[in-house]
Amino acid sequence: MNSLKDIGEFGLIERIRHKLRPGTSVVKGIGDDAAVIKFSGDKYLLLTCDMLVEDVHFSLTTATPYQIGHKALASSISDIASMGGLPKEALISLGISPGRSVGFTDQLFNGLRKLAAEFKISLVGGDITRSKKLVINICLTGRVKKKNLLLRSGARFNDAILVTGRLGGAGRGKHLRFRPRLKEARFLVNKFKINSMIDISDGLVQDLAQITRESNLGALIYQRDIPVSARSSLKSALEDGEDFELLFTMSKNEARRLLKNYPRIYTTPVKMIGQIIKQKEIFLIDKNGIRRKLGLKGWRHF
Amino acid sequence: MNSLKDIGEFGLIERIRHKLRPGTSVVKGIGDDAAVIKFSGDKYLLLTCDMLVEDVHFSLTTATPYQIGHKALASSISDIASMGGLPKEALISLGISPGRSVGFTDQLFNGLRKLAAEFKISLVGGDITRSKKLVINICLTGRVKKKNLLLRSGARFNDAILVTGRLGGAGRGKHLRFRPRLKEARFLVNKFKINSMIDISDGLVQDLAQITRESNLGALIYQRDIPVSARSSLKSALEDGEDFELLFTMSKNEARRLLKNYPRIYTTPVKMIGQIIKQKEIFLIDKNGIRRKLGLKGWRHF
Numbered sequence: 001m002n003s004l005k006d007i008g009e010f011g012l013i014e015r016i017r018h019k020l021r022p023g024t025s026v027v028k029g030i031g032d033d034a035a036v037i038k039f040s041g042d043k044y045l046l047l048t049c050d051m052l053v054e055d056v057h058f059s060l061t062t063a064t065p066y067q068i069g070h071k072a073l074a075s076s077i078s079d080i081a082s083m084g085g086l087p088k089e090a091l092i093s094l095g096i097s098p099g100r101s102v103g104f105t106d107q108l109f110n111g112l113r114k115l116a117a118e119f120k121i122s123l124v125g126g127d128i129t130r131s132k133k134l135v136i137n138i139c140l141t142g143r144v145k146k147k148n149l150l151l152r153s154g155a156r157f158n159d160a161i162l163v164t165g166r167l168g169g170a171g172r173g174k175h176l177r178f179r180p181r182l183k184e185a186r187f188l189v190n191k192f193k194i195n196s197m198i199d200i201s202d203g204l205v206q207d208l209a210q211i212t213r214e215s216n217l218g219a220l221i222y223q224r225d226i227p228v229s230a231r232s233s234l235k236s237a238l239e240d241g242e243d244f245e246l247l248f249t250m251s252k253n254e255a256r257r258l259l260k261n262y263p264r265i266y267t268t269p270v271k272m273i274g275q276i277i278k279q280k281e282i283f284l285i286d287k288n289g290i291r292r293k294l295g296l297k298g299w300r301h302f
Numbered sequence: 303m304n305s306l307k308d309i310g311e312f313g314l315i316e317r318i319r320h321k322l323r324p325g326t327s328v329v330k331g332i333g334d335d336a337a338v339i340k341f342s343g344d345k346y347l348l349l350t351c352d353m354l355v356e357d358v359h360f361s362l363t364t365a366t367p368y369q370i371g372h373k374a375l376a377s378s379i380s381d382i383a384s385m386g387g388l389p390k391e392a393l394i395s396l397g398i399s400p401g402r403s404v405g406f407t408d409q410l411f412n413g414l415r416k417l418a419a420e421f422k423i424s425l426v427g428g429d430i431t432r433s434k435k436l437v438i439n440i441c442l443t444g445r446v447k448k449k450n451l452l453l454r455s456g457a458r459f460n461d462a463i464l465v466t467g468r469l470g471g472a473g474r475g476k477h478l479r480f481r482p483r484l485k486e487a488r489f490l491v492n493k494f495k496i497n498s499m500i501d502i503s504d505g506l507v508q509d510l511a512q513i514t515r516e517s518n519l520g521a522l523i524y525q526r527d528i529p530v531s532a533r534s535s536l537k538s539a540l541e542d543g544e545d546f547e548l549l550f551t552m553s554k555n556e557a558r559r560l561l562k563n564y565p566r567i568y569t570t571p572v573k574m575i576g577q578i579i580k581q582k583e584i585f586l587i588d589k590n591g592i593r594r595k596l597g598l599k600g601w602r603h604f
Contacts, residue, residue, distance in 0.1 A: 004407065005400040009430050015404070016411050022424040025390055035426035037391055037443075040342060047426060049441050051395035053433045088327055089339055093353035093439045098307040102317070105306065109318055122324040124337035124349060128311050131355045132435065137395045139351050139441035141339075 031214065032152050033079040033198060034142065044149060046142035048079040054134040058176065065104050067176040068136065069111025075201065076140035077119055077180035078244045082199040083151075084189040085144030087182070089124045090116065092138055095131025108136075119182060148189045150248070154196035155215035159276040160255035164268050165245040167204055168232030175242035184265045185246055192258055197248040203239045205294050207247055209282055220283045220291075221274030238284075238294070249276055333516065334454050335381040335500060336444065346451060348444035350381040356436040360478065367406050369478040370438065371413025377503065378442035379421055379482035380546045384501040385453075386491040387446030389484070391426045392418065394440055397433025410438075421484060450491045452550070456498035457517035461578040462557035466570050467547040469506055470534030477544035486567045487548055494560055499550040505541045507596050509549055511584055522585045522593075523576030540586075540596070551578055 004012060013030065022029045027044060028036035034048035052072050054060060063071075073090060080087045092112065096105065116123055121140070164181055181199070188194055196215060200207045204226075212219050228237040250258070255272055263270065277283075282294045306314060315332065324331045329346055330338035336350035354374050356362060365373075375392060382389040394414065398407065418425055423442070466483055483501070490496055498517060502509045506528070514521050530539040552560070557574055565572065579585075584596045 002404045003400065004398065004402050004404065007404055012404075012407060012430060015408070016425075019411075019415065020425050021419075022426060023390070023422060026424045026426055029424065029426040030428070035391065035393065037426070045347070047391060047393055047441070047443065049393045049395050049427070049429050049439070051397055051429045051431050051437070051439060053397050053431055053437070056432045088325070089337065089349060091337065091349055091351045091441060093351050095353055095355050095437060096306065098305065100306050102304045102306065102309055102314075105314060106317070109321075113321065117323075120325060122328045122331065123318075123322050124324060124328055124331040124339070125351065126332070127351050127353045127439075128314060129353050129355055130358045131437070133433070135353070135355070135397060135433070135437050137351070137353060137429075137439040137441075139349070139393060139439075141349065 033082045046085045049139040050075045051137040065107040066111035069108040072136040072138050073115045074180045076138045078199040080142035081182040081185040082197045084148040085142035087121050087142045089122050089141045092126035095135035150197040152211045153214035155249040159249035160252045161274040166227045166229040168236030169229035178244045181246045195249045200243040200245045202241045218277045218279045218281045222285045225273045227271045335384045348387045351441040352377045353439040367409040368413035371410040374438045374440050375417045376482045378440045380501040382444035383484040383487040384499045386450040387444035389444045391424045391443045394428035397437035452499040454513045455516035457551040461551035462554045463576040468529045468531040470538030471531035480546045483548045497551045502545040502547045504543045520579045520581045520583045524587045527575045529573045
């Protein structure tokens with residue numbers, strides 16, 4: 001019998017996904033940053049959840065409880081942002097050792113509450129249980145205007161591929177204090193016609209592959225245009241998980257209009273890094289102009 | 303500095319709860335079986351989540367993966383039922399060791415899918431991550447007609463206290479295969495005026511105390527009327543967690559009408575076990591007619 005390591009996270013998800021028969025309330029189930037549910041005449045309900053586990057997503061030797069609370073909620077906000085939506089209500093499940101101090105959970109909830117207040121999110125419930133390793137699960141809802149909904153599957157042939165911020169800095173603690181790109185996503189969705197969007201949680205190449213696979217297309221990116229973080233490397237920029245930047249596609253005309261007027265959205269830089277192609281592969285044009293096929297390396301949960 | 307053990311689960315929840323400022327979308331935040339959110343003209347959205355941790359809520363030596371999947375979703379369905387609502391969409395977060403077999407997760411998801419299909423719940427998303435101990439978090443949404451919403455805080459002085467099923471069997475495996483009382487709750491809410499309801503997850507006395515505390519009242523229950531499971535004990539019936547029966551209050555007139563016409567709802571027995579009183583304590587009248595004050599013993603997460 002195969003183990004989960006053999007089929008991988010995506011293999012497992014596909015295995016589950018194809019067996020499901022979603023009900024009539026479901027607009028989009030498994031396979032995007034958040035599920036999309038019928039809500040009102042002009043809006044959808046968004047639902048997403050993220051589980052963080054001690055010594056997998058953070059270590060208590062390098063992260064403070066405040067940072068862990070911040071990261072847990074920030075990851076989910078990033079998912080709602082990349083759907084074009086606004087976050088609204090959060091449920092927090094906490095598995096924690098009874099020997100932890102009250103001060104520890106106070107700090108953890110301070111990290112959560114501060115971010116929740118900033119993004120106008122209501123903490124409405126949750127569950128608390130014993131667990132040797134610290135486990136936090138955030139379930140976050142959002143609302144999105146129907147016309148603003150952004151899916152991974154919306155990319156079109158010849159679209160420009162763009163990215164916010166700089167990539168590859170997650171390993172040096174950025175993943176513990178990053179600010180989800182909600183303002184930037186709201187700006188983009190309100191002022192431009194975006195065709196597809198995802199947040200970079202598993203690495204640029206792997207998340208780009210989610211867009212191309214769901215859109216049934218491929219992509220070509222240029223090494224010279226990839227915004228690599230200071231003191232990081234191309235490899236990190238391509239493969240590191242947890243950058244939590246926005247990766248999106250739009251027509252080249254729209255991209256030109258965006259970059260001409262807004263090379264930065266607020267203070268966040270935006271870069272065009274490539275284009276959508278028909279061939280269902282992901283290619284990198286390196287500094288010498290040589291085209292290289294990229295393997296789907298990136299953060300692997302298994 | 304105090305540890306969580308010192309302040310307990312409820313102490314921690316209160317500590318978090320009083321610091322929150324819920325937004326305008328929130329009808330009822332922390333403090334009931336599910337959060338209540340504005341949805342449409344005549345309906346609310348319900349949100350609940352439950353985290354199950356290996357060796358706390360189940361053991362892999364006595365529970366099959368199918369039973370674990372079943373239990374995880376059933377606990378959340380029970381929460382939506384006790385609010386008077388219908389379950390709709392579920393998100394599943396799974397922390398699991400990469401060495402587990404594909405067959406193990408297939409069985410776990412079979413347990414989830416079978417129950418989801420029976421209760422017309424759509425599995426719309428989730429998260430999968432590495433974890434040494436198996437952790438499952440279910441986030442379940444529901445819908446409830448505004449007029450059907452049942453809160454813990456609705457109990458009134460002199461209400462009859464009623465319970466479905468038999469209590470105290472959880473320890474012998476019932477908690478792994480129980481059927482959430484959704485049909486029964488729907489029946490009650492559609493045909494009778496129920497004032498308050500909760501599902502028994504932490505033990506009869508402790509969950510009754512949630513109703514009386516939120517309603518600012520007390521309760522008196524009669525030992526002779528408590529439906530103790532076969533081969534169980536009064537102590538188990540009073541204190542064991544995870545019975546997942548419905549505990550509810552209604553006027554005595556309504557209770558008489560219910561019991562006269564429906565001593566069983568479908569095949570589930572219903573018993574009147576006591577009444578709501580003004581004194582903010584919980585009393586048991588024992589077999590000799592002696593009144594005893596009950597301490598809040600029951601399932602403790604810390």
